[in-house]
Amino acid sequence: MTRKLVARGYGEPEQVLTVAELPGDPPPGPGEARIAVSAAGLNYLDVSLCRGEYPQQPEPPFTPGVEAAGHVVAVGSGVDAGRLLGRDVIACPTLPRGALGESVTVDAALVVPRPPELPAVAAAALPVTYQTGWFALSRAGLAAGETVLVHAGAGGVGIATTQLAVARGARVICTAGGPEKAAVCREHGAELAVDYRREDFVAAVRDATGGRGADVVVDPVGGAVTAQSLECLAFEGRLVSVGAAAGAPPPVDPLRLVAGNWSLVGLSWGSAYPGRRPEAVAAAYQELFALHRAGAVRPPVTRVVGLAEAPAALADLAARRTTGKLVVQIGGDDGRRG
Template sequence: MKAVICRDWGGPESLSVEEVPLPEPGPDQVLIDVGAAGVNFADTLMIAGKYQEKPPFPFSPGLEITGTVRALGSNVSGLRAGQRVMALTDYGGYAEAALARAGDVYAIPDSLGPERFGWAEAAGFPITYGTAHCALRWHADLQPGEVLLVHGAAGGVGLAAVEIGKAIGATVIATAGGADKLAVAQAHGADHLIDYREEDIRERVKELTAGKGADVVFDPVGGDVFDASLRCIAWSGRILVIGFAAGRVPQIPANILLVKNIAVMGVYWGSYRKHAPERLVAEFRELFGWVETRRLKPHVSHKLDLQQAAEAMALLLERRSTGKVVLTTGAA
């Protein structure tokens, strides 16, 4: 089978596509013929040796896949060969076939056939929508009628937060850099738009909320954007720290937290796979239901072949994509 291979730490240009043996599933594993693999910023960190997990060389990057079950380990039940699934992997997703732990494999409901939830849309679904749902439902307890401020709203996780915020019943303010990206956020439900290149986030949020501020802030950007959020969060508001795409990890003045009675919460959705995997089952059940009712419409801006993995990563690093970037294989 073909796989994208990393043989040493480096950038996307260091990757190669090679023929490798088909893996055999262990007792608790599932072998999946990969239809598509989601491309994530974490993949770029992994191949550079900057991610928290450092797989042994050679390895294939790729943390989320969709496809059909090819083979089951001896201890696996509840799945069958040929079943459409999406799965989380520690690495190895950029390949025509990949292994996943059985507990990380989720059957796609029959009601979501390929015409409704294709390989590409499903491949870019678990991490972005799982993260946004976890943050807004479990951590912030977002309520109908509250104001949600979403930064990086045209990116994968930001766009998922826009849609989930609307599904819950919030008023969504979206920020992004440029009219094209804001148009994507608006098409997916954002009520108000802020171009942070041209407008002052703090002033616009205050204006849009009659001085109150946002009840919840979803922030995968960090840096100056986080600083602005501290200045436009409502009394007793909640700020969700998702990541630091801007590059600077902000320092939080504790006196502002005290005076405004606000909470700042870190969200690492991937840790639930280890600490509370049962919660993910219920989470995906709700998310799949929202896809069925068309409240969620996964957006994939670029579908590239496995051979174009380096280009796919570059799209993320250079911020030239919206929604998700996905690699397709044709193998499933």
């Protein structure tokens, strides 16, 4: 038997998620690997999954979780056992077989061996948040010396994007809700943190840049924030939309982009890049591992919970009561059951 967190309907995480004792996973099929999960990262998309709002929404019952760190215990035919079997790894499971359980079977092409200096709890904070930040800045063509505005700067994606932008030699301005979250932004490298509850962030960005605006905006918030962010852009500025935690943004008139010489970029990392650009994802992981060794990437794990506590942790994430990254510890830190 194996324990997994299962959603048997749609609703708020605490209403629909339960820990279930299920029969053990079958042997991996061709091209698959089974992982004994040590730790799994939590993301806002897990909340969206529970609510039935995710674009690639599975039907219940399903197990959420798209970030796993653990230990490969079995591989199917066609998989290079020498590369993976017995290795500590990071993986992005494909729904409905999510990471929030004692084991998960995944496409072996989505499994990456992790370096020994990267423990499982920290590793589980890397895939979605840091890969999203990495590709957002890459798609924006961020250059050293440019200014980046990062919304929700005290969240997992916000902190990851800030650290990566600083590593690229950029100046970072963050928005956050409240002085405590603004302080978190500064701790991770933001030169300026704007408390949007007290200040107009458009005016603050314009003032901080001498009226020029931000070269790049990374927006995981959506809603009205996306429209306001256009007012923050510099000449030839780039706005990268990576989510919509506050709801869908209003339509954007293409002529506004023409008039400002602006670019609007959409990025959905987890639903597209691992499957469609696996070589680019693998290369990004190696860069992230190198930045971690250099101390530039510091996964901001602020809370570690058990599997039974995950629904309450997701409720806190949905209510914006969290900072940094929430991780569920399931097995031993080396990927074996602990």
